[in-house]
Amino acid sequence: MKHLLSITEVAQLLQVSRGTVNNWINSNKVAHIVLPSGQFRILRDEVEKILTPVMSSVSSADEVYEDVPLFREGL
Secondary structure: OOOEEOHHHHHHHHOOOHHHHHHHHHOOOOOOEEOOOOOEEEEHHHHHHHHOOOOOOOOOHHHHOOOOHHHOOOO
């Protein structure tokens, strides 16, 4: 069985308020399930996705800022 976390547990892990987690649930920004009691639970895997940085396909910061005049060579 997948590990389920309460709103309070998620808030503590992510260092945000319970209200923030509730907002994420209400706006479907985080996958969740509703228990028969009406309480929400969030899969631990979902929290780990939030905690895991997204790997960029850009190989260097130079590529990120190449179109920004301040960062072009010679300025």
